[in-house]
Amino acid sequence: MTSRLTRAAWLPLLPGLLVVALLAVWTPDPDTEHRFSWRRGGAGEAVSTAEITVRAGVVRLSHALARPERDAVLRSEHVWVAVPVELSARGEQTLGTMSLRTRSGAEFFARTEGGYADPVPPGWTSLQTSLFLVPVDQLPGAELVVVPHGRDVFNHDTGVRIDLALPDAATVRDLAGRTPTLEVAPATQVVS
């Protein structure tokens, strides 16, 4: 009788242990993996997650970037990519990592030559130009990737991927040849 009662007392723990085991399997290792589900779109489209809306405009390409504050022009055999980005914030964790991801998976973070982008407070929209420097052959198929700062407790988050409409190397060379020197306006923020 006593042993039956003891077994019955342990039984309610089993569902809890099962939930813990399932969470352990489902949650990625925070040290090695940050798992994303993606909201995708194209240039000009507004792409939203629960916390942000991102709209990327038409990219400009060039082999030279003006830095008027340094009285310098930065020339490269690679291509400067200027992406106008409108980022509206709803949640607290809005300062995401902005990068250009190539077809091969290489990740180019936004460069600082055009200035640093400030965090976007909830209720505000940032208008900025994200700059990247990328070899010509890596640009076809490239996407703008915006991921949230920080992580949810289970290490699953939602990010934004926007196709930059650079289908092939010929298009990249053509666009880069049209702009002798890129000039980038500083970022501004307006109330949404």
Next chain:
Amino acid sequence: MTTTAQGLRAWGTVLLALALVVGLVAVAGGWREASSQATAVRAVGEPVRVAQWRLVVTGAALVNYEHGSDYPGPDNELRLLLELTNTTGETLENVPTGLVEVLAADGTLLEARSYLRRTPPWGVGWDPGVPAESMVDVALPQVVGDAPGPGTVHVVVHDQVPARGFLTSPGELAVGAARWRYEVPVADQRLPVVR
């Protein structure tokens, strides 16, 4: 067999095993005097590769001005110039501290005055597969005013190895032992100080 004989035999076995170990270490070269130059020598302009970087030491200069400035300051510094290529799959914002060190001809470590960075007016960060001119300034406190500077310095490049310890992440790297050494001529590029 007596107890004494058994004891002697046991001691003999232990001594024989020790002699065998010492002999093996000797054959492997373990008793040779340690070399103070355990690094491989590279010529200026010759690349070396570590886990995340391809590095080329391209030159060194004795300077008394900030990079890009025309105004000489009171202190002399040694400016080491390198070409760095990030060989990983994503932009890196820092070169690990201690990966590259500059030593005086007598082996004294020269203290860095700045982080190793991309040469201005370039901004922060090394993009994957894009070779980038980079620099670091180190102190030369013994070279005061117009005193002649060192003719050469030694640049030591360390390896990158898997980090060890309980608080490290999988795949984390640490700066390892010195692997390569450059002997770099120093060009005197100081600007005249108007007094």
